[in-house]
Amino acid sequence: MMSAPQAKFTIAIVGGGIGGLALAVALAKTGTTFDVDIYESTASFGEIGAGLGVWPRVWNTLVSLGLEEDLKARSTTMGEDGKMVYYKADQAESINSGKSKQAMQFYHRAEFLKILEKHVPPSYRTHFGKRLVSYEDSSPDPIVLHFKDGTTAQCDMLVGADGIRSAVRRAMFTALAAKAQDDALAATYRQCVDATWSGVVTYRALVQADAFKADYPNHAALSTPICYMGKHAIALSYPISQGQLVNTVALVVTPNARGTTYEGSWVTETDNDEMISYFSHWDPQVYALLKAMKNPSKWAVHELTRLPTFVSGRVALLGDAGHAMTPHLASGAGQAVEDALFLSTLLGQSETTKATIPSALAVYDEIRRPFAQHIQELSFKTGEIAWLDGPRTQSYSAEECAAGRIPESVLQQTISEDMAGVQRWTWTTDPQADLKLAVEKLKAKVEL
Known part of the structure; x- marks a missing residue:
């Protein structure tokens, strides 16, 4: 009897919304075995809000994650050409x-989330009613997660996909502020805590x-x-x-x-x-x-303000936790999906080991943050044009x-x-060029 392949390392995903579940689905598509724990603060997966728009660029990513048929079954045919x-x-x-x-x-956001939930591997563990309060990242020891109910958990890497009021972001930037070398930098970090x-x-x-x-x-x-x-x-x-x-x-x-x-x-x-x-x-x-x-x-x-980083040590922010934006460009969820694509691809590379997680996250930050923050600003400009x-x-x-x-x-x-x-x-761009660049940068960083 063949034994199950050994997991590369343990990933904790805090937040079971679109970003968190998209990451879980994307990790499974890498062909690499991870131990994955998803911690959701509510009693079940659910999405606030109602409608969700998907542009062609994001659609291509969703297709690459194997979601095409299920999404097509829930799509809505509109007018002559479906244009706004x-x-x-x-x-x-x-x-x-x-x-x-x-x-x-x-x-419908709830229907979209159900499709993602369907594609999360059964081997990934889901924990409901787990509201993160703080974490400790003292490498090389495991990261320790502290939950509101008094329990703790451990992981090798933590992803904050816990939305605009992210507890992971709060803990990350509170810690960065405490370690800052001067008062101005500490103040900058503290401004990143709240939206x-x-x-x-x-x-x-x-x-x-x-x-x-x-x-x-x-x-x-x-x-x-x-x-x-x-x-x-x-x-x-x-x-x-x-x-x-x-x-x-x-x-x-x-x-x-x-x-x-x-x-x-x-x-x-x-x-x-x-x-x-x-x-x-x-x-x-x-x-x-x-x-x-x-x-x-x-x-x-x-x-959110433009965060100076999406990562710290072995911890990364994803989706609204890192770049919460106005809804005017219908791109908040799409950018979370792209975050998931980039992060999973980098983690799935052979160069990414338990020891090199910080290097992979540094590349994720270098490539994804400028783009997502550019879309943040474009989203507000879209609103200004419309109003x-x-x-x-x-x-x-x-x-x-x-x-x-x-x-x-x-x-x-x-x-x-x-x-x-x-x-x-x-509709005129896709993330593949940046994705290729990210992989190249990871390989160069790890080889040094």
């Missing part, structure tokens, strides 16, 4: 301002398509992804769950509030009266859609916008040039 349609809508009658250059695929408000509040809900169709049988939101634009506000919708639901988001911006502290809970339940009050003068099509949002949740959208505060529309006041004084030619250029410009990388 943009309307200038903060006035009595909307103006069609163009459409995106490339189509996306849209999913800051982006100035954006969103209202989110799932609209039942059948009920909405009964009242508005010809509403475009039933079959087409739509972005309704206005000054410092957006209403966005797209069908998910094979057209059974319409993921709907209303977004309101407080100008110049980015980087400040939000007063109050980040997520609360509300009715839609408050939300609708911001859109009272908008096109009736928008009002109809927002009125259909029953008991929306209200989110204060937060993001008419981009380079062509910034000078127009809210009153001028509501009065329809932005020329249609300017609106068309805003979408065909500015919006296309910030989105183009999602």
